Amino acid sequence: MSMLTIHSPEIVETDEGVKLQSTFEMDGSSDILWYEVENKYRDYLTVERVDAFVVGLFLLAFKKGYDIQVLGSISERLYYTLNMHLLPLTAEVRGYTPIKIHCDNLVADPLTNAGGVGTGLSCGVDTFTTICSHLAGECPNDYKISHFTFYNVGSNGTLGGANARSLFKKRVNLVKPCADELGIDLITVDSNISEILHMGFYETHSYRNISATLALQKLFHVYYYSSAYSLKYFELKPGSPGHYDVFNMSMLSTENLSFFSTNPYETRVEKTRVVSQYKPAEKYLNVCIVDGVNCGGCEKCVRTLFTIEVLGKLKEFSSIFNLDNYYKRRDKYIAKILAYRDSDDYMQEIYEEMVKLNFKTPVYSKLAANYLKMRRIVWR
Ligand SMILES: [Zn+2]
Structure with missing residues (x-):
């Protein structure tokens, strides 16, 4: 063979x-x-x-x-x-x-280990939720974050190469001030794993990130991999290891290093609430899928900003997002929530929050939602 x-x-x-x-x-x-x-x-x-x-x-x-x-x-x-x-x-x-x-x-003998506790610092909502629970507060000392990491293993470009490497360097410069302000070391790891694997990042991200961390087993004894999916959405999904990361992390741990999938129970709205109350996030939250800075108009920017608005914290985050772009798309996005929430977990979560907090839905969004629903029925 x-x-x-x-x-x-x-x-x-x-x-x-x-x-x-x-x-x-x-x-x-x-x-x-x-x-x-x-x-x-x-x-x-x-x-x-x-x-x-x-x-x-x-x-x-x-x-x-x-x-x-x-x-x-x-x-x-x-x-x-x-x-x-x-x-x-x-x-x-x-x-x-x-x-x-x-x-x-x-x-089976453990290696000499410096006792470090690490997590990736992408400055997104998942990262900041992990930071909130593992840097301050009630986290035991041996489990408090001592190092941040930033890897070039696919998130900067699935197939790697020069473009991914240059975006990696640009992003390191964006997250470094956050690490400095929190007083935590930032370790960067470059790698050619993307060029070797030639596979989609979404379907492989857990293994790429854990692999880079295992290269540093003499530093870390604990590493948190910030989960994008609440455990209530656990699923053995062929193209998405993130849906069963709680299993992956346990299976990738060694005698030296324990991996944890963090934030297993919070929904995205709950995570956004935690992050919206964390001062450093007002300066460093970065969710944009378009560029290094928050464009305000892409899907993730709009989704995050609208959640923040429903939670009453938009003003606090106004300096790090382009709000003009946001307002151009906001009412349409609200219409989509009203029309599609039955088939989208996140939209349902945010809708429930809108109802709970008596969010005033714009008339335009209500009308547009009716149109979207009708169009859906006709197309069926
Ligand atoms: Zn954006």
């Missing part, structure tokens, strides 16, 4: 910093997957284990239908959870041929 073979990682110095990289072989040719950090984080690069590379590459092996041969050491726990739980489930859910990982060097 054909194999995807992964070699032990090595550390290589670069112009930008230092890389943890592994050679892998498939179909008679070889390639290199790498993760790059600043020089000061060099000691945390986990050269002792192939864990990061197995998690980064298993979907590629699935795509080919190949087993994975690991020539270095792998966490015994990870070997067990992948072979006995995550890989069989992934094969079933995505309709792939089942694959296995083979390795002669299973290691």
Whole structure:
């Protein structure tokens, strides 16, 4: 049977910093997957284990239908959870041929670990909800965030390359002031995983992000992956691992590092409420899907701003959004909520909040909603 073979990682110095990289072989040719950090984080690069590379590459092996041969050491726990739980489930859910990982060097001894607690800092609603609950308040000390991360593993461009890399650098500069104001270190990790995988980001994001974090297993003992979906929407959805991240995170944890899918119960409206009451978010909240700054007019900007408006906090966020663009689209968006809420969980959530808080619906939106509903009936 054909194999995807992964070699032990090595550390290589670069112009930008230092890389943890592994050679892998498939179909008679070889390639290199790498993760790059600043020089000061060099000691945390986990050269002792192939864990990061197995998690980064298993979907590629699935795509080919190949087993994975690991020539270095792998966490015994990870070997067990992948072979006995995550890989069989992934094969079933995505309709792939089942694959296995083979390795002669299973290691159960934990690595020396700096005890860091990390989470990604995208400055979106999910991130800030995680920050609110894990930086201040009642969170035990060993579970309080000590480091923020920002990765180039697909969120800046699914297929990677120069454009994604330049957007990555631009976004690092946008989130850095937030990390500085909160007094937390920001670790950036660049990687070529997008160029290697050639797969959609939405269907692979959990594994890409966790893979980069496993490259830093000597730093982190806990890592929070901010969930986009409340657990009440749990579903084994073929193209969306985010819908079952609570399972993924447990299955990707090792003897050194525990992953948690955070905010499992809050709905998007509840998260937005938490974030709208958190002062630093007024300066740094960033939800736009169009560009580095909040355009105010894209789907995510409008959705977030309208929720904030219903919650009575629009004024507080007026300096970081283009409100002219928002007002151009607002009434139409409200009409869509009224017309489509039956078939859209989020629209239903926000509608319930509008009713609860006696939000005054514009006449235009009511009329437009009737039109949209009628059009829907006619088209059926
Ligand atoms: Zn936008």
